[in-house]
Amino acid sequence: MATxxxxxxxxxxxxxxxxxxxxxxxxxxxxxxxxxxxSTWLEQRDALVKRTGQLGVWLEGSDDPALLVADLEHFxxxxxxxxxxxxxxxxxxxxxxxxxYGWQRELRAVGDVLRDQLFYLSSCxxxxxxxxxxxxxxxxxxxxxxxxxAYQGSVERPQPLFRRRSLIQHEDTQKAAI
Amino acid sequence: xxxYDEIDQRLVDERVAQFRDQTRRFLxxxxxxxxxxxxxxxxxxxxxxFAPMLRIAIPYGFLASRQLRALxxxxxxxxxxxxxxxxxxxxQFNWPKLEDVPDILAKLxxxxxxxxxxxxxxxxxxTTDHFAGTAPDEIVDPLVWCEIIxxxxxxxxxxxxxxxxxxxxxSGSESDRAATRVHDIGLQATRDAAGKVGxxxxxxxxxxxxxxxxxxxxxxxxxxxxxxxxxxxxxxYNRYGRRDNxxxxxxxxxxxxxxxxxxxxxxxxxxxxxxxxxxxxxxDEVQRVEQRFTRPGYRKSDALSPxxxxxxxxxxxxxxxxxxxxxxxKVAGYAAVTLSLKKTGAPPGDATADQMDAIADLADRxxxxxxxxxxxxxxxxxxxxxxxxxxxxxxxxxLGLATPNIGLITxxxxxxxxxxxxxxxxxxxxxxxALQRRFDDLDYLHDIGELDLNISGCxxxxxxxxxxxxxxxxxxxxxAEYYQISIGGAQxxxxxxxxxxxxxxxxxxxxxxxxxxxxxxLERRDSEExxxxxxxxxxGIEPFKEYVYGNHHQPAASPRRQLATA
Ligand code: SF4
Numbered sequence: 001m002a003t004x005x006x007x008x009x010x011x012x013x014x015x016x017x018x019x020x021x022x023x024x025x026x027x028x029x030x031x032x033x034x035x036x037x038x039s040t041w042l043e044q045r046d047a048l049v050k051r052t053g054q055l056g057v058w059l060e061g062s063d064d065p066a067l068l069v070a071d072l073e074h075f076x077x078x079x080x081x082x083x084x085x086x087x088x089x090x091x092x093x094x095x096x097x098x099x100x101y102g103w104q105r106e107l108r109a110v111g112d113v114l115r116d117q118l119f120y121l122s123s124c125x126x127x128x129x130x131x132x133x134x135x136x137x138x139x140x141x142x143x144x145x146x147x148x149x150a151y152q153g154s155v156e157r158p159q160p161l162f163r164r165r166s167l168i169q170h171e172d173t174q175k176a177a178i
Numbered sequence: 179x180x181x182y183d184e185i186d187q188r189l190v191d192e193r194v195a196q197f198r199d200q201t202r203r204f205l206x207x208x209x210x211x212x213x214x215x216x217x218x219x220x221x222x223x224x225x226x227x228f229a230p231m232l233r234i235a236i237p238y239g240f241l242a243s244r245q246l247r248a249l250x251x252x253x254x255x256x257x258x259x260x261x262x263x264x265x266x267x268x269x270q271f272n273w274p275k276l277e278d279v280p281d282i283l284a285k286l287x288x289x290x291x292x293x294x295x296x297x298x299x300x301x302x303x304x305t306t307d308h309f310a311g312t313a314p315d316e317i318v319d320p321l322v323w324c325e326i327i328x329x330x331x332x333x334x335x336x337x338x339x340x341x342x343x344x345x346x347x348x349s350g351s352e353s354d355r356a357a358t359r360v361h362d363i364g365l366q367a368t369r370d371a372a373g374k375v376g377x378x379x380x381x382x383x384x385x386x387x388x389x390x391x392x393x394x395x396x397x398x399x400x401x402x403x404x405x406x407x408x409x410x411x412x413x414x415y416n417r418y419g420r421r422d423n424x425x426x427x428x429x430x431x432x433x434x435x436x437x438x439x440x441x442x443x444x445x446x447x448x449x450x451x452x453x454x455x456x457x458x459x460x461x462d463e464v465q466r467v468e469q470r471f472t473r474p475g476y477r478k479s480d481a482l483s484p485x486x487x488x489x490x491x492x493x494x495x496x497x498x499x500x501x502x503x504x505x506x507x508k509v510a511g512y513a514a515v516t517l518s519l520k521k522t523g524a525p526p527g528d529a530t531a532d533q534m535d536a537i538a539d540l541a542d543r544x545x546x547x548x549x550x551x552x553x554x555x556x557x558x559x560x561x562x563x564x565x566x567x568x569x570x571x572x573x574x575x576x577l578g579l580a581t582p583n584i585g586l587i588t589x590x591x592x593x594x595x596x597x598x599x600x601x602x603x604x605x606x607x608x609x610x611x612a613l614q615r616r617f618d619d620l621d622y623l624h625d626i627g628e629l630d631l632n633i634s635g636c637x638x639x640x641x642x643x644x645x646x647x648x649x650x651x652x653x654x655x656x657x658a659e660y661y662q663i664s665i666g667g668a669q670x671x672x673x674x675x676x677x678x679x680x681x682x683x684x685x686x687x688x689x690x691x692x693x694x695x696x697x698x699x700l701e702r703r704d705s706e707e708x709x710x711x712x713x714x715x716x717x718g719i720e721p722f723k724e725y726v727y728g729n730h731h732q733p734a735a736s737p738r739r740q741l742a743t744a
Contacts (some may be wrong), residue, residue: 086216086299092416096337100451104329116200116209116217123335136208138690146196149185151329153456161185161329162463168185 003137005118005129008135008144013079013130015056017110029053031067035079035108038063041071049074057067058110061089072103080126082111091124098125118143125155128167179472179548180325182290187334190287193294197221198280203342205277220300222293223279231598232271232279233296233501234286238306238348239267239551243538248289248550250534256282261534262514263519263527265591265642266345267305267551268340272598289571294332299340301331301412306348307355308552312560314508317367318375320350322468326459329467330405333649337412341419342427344412345384357553359383359391359673360443360645362429368398376400381411382433385639389675390430393438395445401464403449405457413439472547474561479511481530489568496571498624499582504567511564515545517557517574518581518589525607526592527555536577544570545721553642554591556584586629587629587696588614591642595635595652596659604636604652604659609633609688616689626696629710630669645669647711648692649676661688665695665722666714677719680727691726698725 004013017035020026026040027047035056041048048055056077060064068078078097080090090109097103108128109121115135122144131137153160182190200217203209209217218224222233229570234249248270255263257271264270270724274282286292295302306320307313331337337344340534347361358364364380376398383392399407411429418436420426433441477591490497503512517537520526529537534560537557541549544566545559552558557579562570575582590613593599595606617623632646636653643649649664660682666675683691699710702717714722 055237085213086339087421088299088337088423089417091336091339092413095413114213116213120333120335120338147189147192147333149189150335151332152334154335158456162460162466164455165185165466166462167185175407 002130005131005137006106006128007142008141010141013163015054017058017079017130033076034076035110038067042067045071045074054105056108059090059093061087061093063093065093066099069101072101075105077106077108077128078103079108079110079130082109082113085112085114085117091120094121094124095155099158115140115143119146123150123152123154123156179240180237180467180520181323181424181472183470186329189285189292190290190292192292193221193292193333194280194283194287197283201277201280208465213485216298216339218279219298220295221279221283222296223276224297225600229273230276230279230406232274232293233264233268233292234271234293236269236291236304236551237269237295237328238304238310238321239308239553241319241549241551242289243541243547243549244290245291246538246541248285248291250531252282252285253531253534256413259532260530262525263529263551263555265527265555265640266303267308267553270292270555270594271550272594297325297343299342299344300338301334301340301344301346304328304331304348305356305361305553306345307350307551308554308641309355309505309514309560310350310550312507312509312512312514313355314506315353316329316350317352318350318401319468319471320348320356320367322464323348323350323365323367323401325467325471326405326464327408328455330408334412334671337416340412340416342419342424342429343709344415344429346408354652354669354671354673357642357645357669357673358673360385360389360642360669363408364392365404370398370400374400377404378661379407379411381445382430382438384428384430385524385642385644386428387425387637387639388428388430388434389639389644390434391661391673391675392430393433393442397701400461403453405459406452406455406551407445407449409457409742410445410452413448414444418444440539463484472546472548474548476509476512476561477563479563479565481510483511486564486567493568496568497581498620500567501579502582502586502624503580503584507561509561511629513562513564513567515562515567515570515574516552516584517559517579518583519556519579520583520589520614521578521581522618523611523679524578525594525597526590526610529557533577533579537579540570540573546579550663554584554589556589582620583623585628585630585650585690587617587626587631588623590614590631590633591646592633593640595633595641599635601638603654604635604653604661605685606633606635606641609661609685612685612689614690616693625706626700627706627709630665630667631692638740643667644670644675644713645673646676647709648695650688653682655682658684661685663688663691663695666711666719679719694726695722698722 002013031053033054054076058079109126109131204214266350276735304324310320342698346363347356349356349366360383366378377397503516551556592606592610596602632643633650634641634643645667651662662682664676
């Protein structure tokens, strides 16, 4: 059973990520939880909403998340596929989904997802991670603690550091006083 | 100098720990070369021709004397006793060992320094005018804005894997001394009709293979919105910049391919969503950053001290140096002094560990323990009392740092080139040295007057050859090292890109060609006031081309020596 990191725990993964075959066809099992490509959703939405089992959709870095704005209620999960971890478009897609389009459910990073990018990915709003097969999932958990602060706002903590700084320093002096 | 608070320090310390672990995993074979590469690049570590090269950030070119001493210590302990100041206001070490880099970074962190984002496809060190804070015409202090941008861009989670590197420059005054038009984003402080402060925002400028000047995104953006607007530009670039071809991946190509108008419309659309969000700056934050800067405690002095005036009239060498290497200051009785790292025979921008220590001593004694790195690869003591100038000059001269050539042809800007850089087509250091030797006569040098000469070892243009009055570019001609020469480039408000003079020439021919350019200039100039660049602008490139290449054309009588036809 494949595993994923979900809300900073290692869990078994029940989702099936569906990809198109070389000829463009795609086979969709009649039940079970599936994640379909964006184009499949756009073509077969009527059939897909009638399925039993949960539905997710996945985007490539080149896809526009704005295409999903009216459809969000149909999904339990949105995934963003990283063809290469150095392709940073998925970070902007995550920010848009979270901050602009109001997506609050599971946002998953899939593909070339490595330990050393987890901190930034999670700052941009990803909350589950299907790591590349060669990664040590247990060891990767420490990545979320790489930094204890960030200058920028994140999805979990929207206020940038400059709006929190005086509060933090105030707390510190209070602690020091105790 | 911005002083870190506890949080700034903690983030840098955590970065060292993170990279130490990544290096350990790489050396243990747990992290592949491909997976490690972007990580080490974002910590300043390149693999060069002979050894790794470590590029250390000197944010907006500011350095305290204790930091310079730490760099000297690193040069001695982990390198070969010297470092190279680059055109990006960084310092580079050419001989560190990969396994030592975490220790070097830890040493840097003890003096509030780092190598964060000095390489890789991310937002790089923000640069500014090297006279920032001392220039009389400033609308804002660009250092404060550079630091605000430094914090915003440091570990920005959304923009760590851009299509390509990204450079921002800030000018605090209307006169552009920060080359804002040839950066990915250029910010120029300005006021609106009501006198409010903001920035003119330019995007899509850059040098390299396709040199372009930036397009205006906003004539005036109130300062409060600076970060959200930067975020909008970066997001459009991150999503739509080309990733299929690294030579087409800079933002300038996106702006050009979309056209500036379409690109601007996309940015404005993005910004309409970000406007007013939590990243909107507050007056409190600007003030907080301002207050964390140490400021020189100037003493009241006369505009002109009698001893100084006397020394000027008595000592020609001193007055020559003052004329070239000393700049006026907004505070009466003070001056800014450039220590030249362009002594003939030393690679441009190189300083030995002993020189660094000695310069740190000079900064302690003469300039409030601070100094700056100019993008012309020299070091600047920005706050020197006029009454100290003669003393300083004598000491600098003894250290080989008082070559009076700032702004002159021998103040050559050169990238490390083929001696160190694995991307190079050709060497740049020996070319610089040959030119410095050719123009070694001081009177001749001063007669030629102001001239920027830039050398890049390849199209990546680290030596900014496009904006040199004379630019020299290393090219590969059937496996041999050749040089393409261009003239007419300029930085500043009159920024322009140089035009290629003609077919490339061999290394041995370069000094002859340059000398012929100078001959024609001296011949055609209207008066001593008319600089080389002015003459090129007035008469165009053709006469120069003909004078250098046209062999049936009778060369003008040389004022200095008779040359074989180039
Ligand atoms: S211009 Fe080319 S040769 Fe020179 S440092 Fe840059 S990449 Fe290397």
